Amino acid sequence: MQPLRDAELGASTFFASPLPHDVCGSNGLPLTPNSIKILGRFQILKTITHPRLCQYVDISRGKHERLVIVAEHYEKSLKDLLKQGKPVSPEKVLQVAYEVLEGLEFMNNHGMVHRALSPSNVLLDHEGKVKLAKFGLYHMTDHGADVDFPIGYPSYLPPEVIAQGCFYSSDPSIIEAPLPSGPKTDVWSLGVLLFELCVGRQILQNIDISERMKFIITLGCMDDIITVLAEEHGCLDTVKELPENVQALLRKCLTFLPSKRPTPAELLGDSVFENISCQYTPYQSPVRLFAAAPCCSHLQLPEDISELWKDDGENYLAERAIDEVHHLWCLAGGDLEKELTNQEIIQSKPPICTLPKLKDVAGETYYPLLEDEQSSLPQSNSSNELSATVTLPLIIRERDTEYQLTRIVLFDRLLKAYPYKKYQIWKEARVDIPPLLRGLAWAALLGVEGDIQSKYDGIDKDTPIPTDRQIEVDIPRCHQYDELLSSPQGHIKFRRVLKAWVVSHPDLVYWQGLDSLCAPFLYLNFNNEALAYACMSAFIPKYLYNFFLKDNSHVIQEYLTVFSQMIAFHDPELSNHLNEIGFIPDLYAIPWFLTMFTHVFPLHKIFHLWDTLLLGNSSFPFCIGVAILQQLRDRLLANGFNECILLFSDLPEIDIERCVRESINLFCWTPKSATYRQHAQPNKPASDSNSFGKTPSYYSSEYQDLTKTDLSREPLKLSELKAEVSPRISVEDLIDLCELSGPACFKTPVKRARTGKPKILAVDIRSLEDFSRGHIPGSINIPYTSTFGPEGELLQCPATSALAGYRFRVIVILSSIMKNATTFAAHLVKVNFPRVCVLDGGMNKMKSTGLLTVPSPQI
Template structure:
């Protein structure tokens, strides 16, 4: 969006038509309210940006089908020029005409027709240039079908529009629905407006509405529309003084038959504008972040660099986009309905005044006065920015232009920087509602994203703190590494040819996050259908599983006007976190995933794991929807956003930790209940504190050795070299490493049945070496060593017999032989090793042996005794022997 500059924000309101409550659609579901339909269609209007159009910003849905639209606004309009009662110079009329045509032509390129063109909807900015207001009303209301008032003003309606009359869907069958107005109807409206400017007065003021409409229809019978209009209004002398070029322009605009009337694009090529045309440079829409065109292609610097700053003043807020300013206005306490109430646009009516005089038993009523609130009040209320500016008065200019490259250590720091640092420690929900904090975060992320992928590492770094909601969609795309010509790729996918999956998609969409107004709109359903179908068609080796729609929902919501980006994000997300989950036969992938999850429960919460296993409440009964949809099936969108903000910073094993964190929030209820009660509990999942869940997930992740969550069906590690020249992103969690290349010390794949038989997870030899901070000799390589403070303390328990232990063991390990470790009652045999083991309860304990069955049984015994963080060394002591790390105790002399 363009910067706010000298413009203001305005709001206007109207009601959508109410639907009957006892009627259902063809699918058996309740009819979608017209206000929801309008809200969905409105979204595309936010993407139509042009200097001659007032930028649409937002739409808000209120009670009783009320809608409030927020858009760019200017106080002056052509209405003010007409109030002066003086003819406007023909040169200015030509400029106004050309600028209006520029706006109309750009709208028409996007399939939009104004239909409500009038002097007060053609506003003037501070420099006197034209902007078209309310240009999307006809489009968003489905050509007037979803509202109870006509779109357009009687004096400016084209004859063909008047001839069609006003139709309502309830009055006729769909086949009789009239054709929507085309671009040429706006040309007629423009002609009437230009005529009024030329003569300095408004037309048809002495006629009532019916007479105006009749008069306009009779113009078909006259030879010269211009002369007839001039004679009717007593301004023939003024018209005769106009240059021939202006007369010809008016005649072309006011051609009665639309077939002979030019379109805005054709009219712009007319010779009448030959003198005006050189004054305007063609509009070039700035390239978006993920466009295939070069973003700096049209970027030019003046020869004198000081020229860049000549127009800059201290109003830094005006340099931000109108979307950002509105978002901050809302955070600073802005209330649309309150603004409209203060201007008496919204008036409350005592309920007693709405009672009917007569009421039948079947509910039909009579005697009510017509509710005029359903009619259009096109008054635009200016939204005052005083409160926002007052809130930001102490924010320095440097906050609007943060430095991304320079070393900050030598620069002076303002008090606001210290306040921001303090704000970063506050709970996320408070930070997201703090106006100053969000301003700083939005500006910073905006600049970083404009430098993507060059600033990819810094985006990751800042995303660790938090992600501003306004920038979440693009930030997620950056975190997922989306690059390239995503629009060309998406457009090349066939989304129209019927496929077998279409039926299932049609069934799933009306059940997916339909509490959300945007996703429940028909426009949202259509976009859902296209994105899901594009994914299915472009991944022939995978299939559509129920739940894929829920997975798509967050991306579609954040990128509602950019289906290509939603598709690209989804296509990058699934291989990372749900690799091969959508195979036709995915049972082996799901079973391995759930088995590793069971091991994670035992690793972090053995008491809960023991109880769930005893009652037979296995993850297969509740966790498949969690992981298949990455929790989007069980949480509402506002919780998913905060959860995924962190998920996208972790690797593919982080969802295990989220699952364990959810169980731990329900821990007391799970431990107190049996199988049936647990089934009922999860059939309607209780409220989960998502902020606590995120905090605990990170803590669990940091305690989990990275190889403990190894899966043979996970996505293979990517090559370490980055062809783009951009360094790989820094990991979020202190214990996370980039995927290492497979070595002789890495974990080996084992059959699924063997994995299921083990209660505790295995860890690799390289993980053990790294966690014990041992030095490897020879050709073995381990991941980069992390700082000591970032690692959990670890105890190695060697369960071989004492003779083998003496011959060689891992430095710092203790020996508790398996054969004598436990009593007949299942308790640990007391000894020096046992005391050490008990002192390490709560830390990571690695069981090492030379018989896999014994190590698994020993670990299972400890889990039964509620020892947390128990794991097994994959491959046993034999994996360590080639490294030369085994030590022999000094002989006793």
């Protein structure tokens, strides 16, 4: 996006043509409203950036098919030059012609034509340079098919367009629309504009269309259209006095036959511009992220950083991208239709004048420091206020204009330094992610790098495959409440991204739910299919490894079993009730995990949920699932099987912010090896780690499992895993959590409870004799034989005696016999004891560490 600088934000409005209410499409679904179609096509216009084009910013859809468009705007136009009533200098005419052609050529390269050139749509910036406005109207309306008014002004349209007549999509008598206009259409319009500038007044105004047709037919019989126009309007002497190169340009533009008329690209290289073309530097597209050779912005700062914001009168906001400024305006309470209403009449382009000045924002906000060691500068009052804003609920922070400005500027700078500043992006994302940059931030968190566009372009997305039919069925049902995803362009992009993933992963298959997974990435990267595909391709192996195998039953069953153990670990009372009534995760949780909750929640909730999910490892979804159940806890405990089925068939409203907060808490209480799955994604080598350097916390979400050692968890058969109620943890996990002086490779910082005491309690259920020969420091001994009889009958409940005071610890059961340990743990769960787990491998594996202690003999 271009910076705002001296431009304004302008709003224009029009109505899409309505559709009949009682007509359905061939698939039996209601027809897509024309306003939705226009909204979908509009999105690509936001990516078309050129110095000669007014930048499109946003579109909103109102009642009765009304559309309001926001774009870069300037008050001055060619119409102002014509109002002066005198011819424009030949030098200015050539300048305008060359700059208009630059914009037209760039549009043509993107498959578009203007078709609505007029003096009021050729704007002039403060330097007098051309800025073409409304250049996307013809594209977004499908060449005028979706509106009931003609695109273009008859006085400036070429003969071939006038000859086609008008076309209205709502006119049932017209079956086929006229052929779309090509680049040469705009060349004729430019010729009329230039002729008017040369003679100093508008021509062909207020002429009946039939008279216009007669005049055009007359022009077709003439060899010199310029002379005829000059004679018709009494300005022949003025035209004859024009320089030869200007007359030549007018003749080439106003060539009657399109076959002989040049295109904008051909005109730019014409000899008429040989003296002016050298004054212009060819436009270079800005460097984009995720390219073949990513180029980080120059981040060096002057020795005196305060020099960057020395001028108190400097308008720092004007240097920000125009879409950022509009986003902040909306946060500050801007309302497009209200602005139009305040003009007392819906006008075509009233400038938005209520943009907040943000005067209280300190200059240093626009130049954030990225290194902690440089953060010793005194904070402004504004910064102190913002530090308090961080503690407010996320929904309030996302609507705070000043706060969002600081976050947007910071993330923009960090993203331009990606991947060098990847860890800082992750660190800042733990606070929050500004919605405006969420798509790029997610890509960075997922580790997307390299030339993603070339890779995407190299995938065959056109050849029919067996999956096509299922994709076609699923797309019209996927998040279709959203205007963008329900548009025809949204469906096309959906189809292409999904098909690209299926084709590029031949070992996997398309399962229903993949479309829901794709939806958040496509929404956030609507104009960058390659990035949507790259994010999706990075997300699936991290969180859904092998979920899309043709036979994924073993993967799903293991996942659901681990989830059951997580419910028992964190909420044994709820786990016991659900198991008693037979309401197992297989009945409700498969859509949760197969789509990572995108099938369950609307997009705005998914965005907040995934902002945190992407910071966590592959076990974090278990915590989200438990957090959802705990929000429904009272209703689940009070109901039986049938009521629970009905409850989940129409899931009640879930507080996502609370869900995220509780998920993080559950994650911090869960030992990392408790969620071990043998079908999870294999560990990455250190060089492929998702972070730069070691993360600072044991429970850090960027934690990468250590290389498998003799003290790691061992895989279990699925039948054995299902038979155990409580999860197992590894010996290396126990060493870390107990702060034992183990091998250096197992040492990591320890997460403690709020009381300051270690969160873990080791319960050794071996006999007293075995315990005395060697045990873990700090562990307690509750012999299995004192709790259970020879036949497995319960003798006494340890939860009401020895363990009563340890209810808020993670309790690890240790034994030399694994069956005894799992039975003991299952009993604790049965009596609603939380956070119970079993040491994998038991004391036999623990003995090999040499960390057991023997109590000193008492004297």
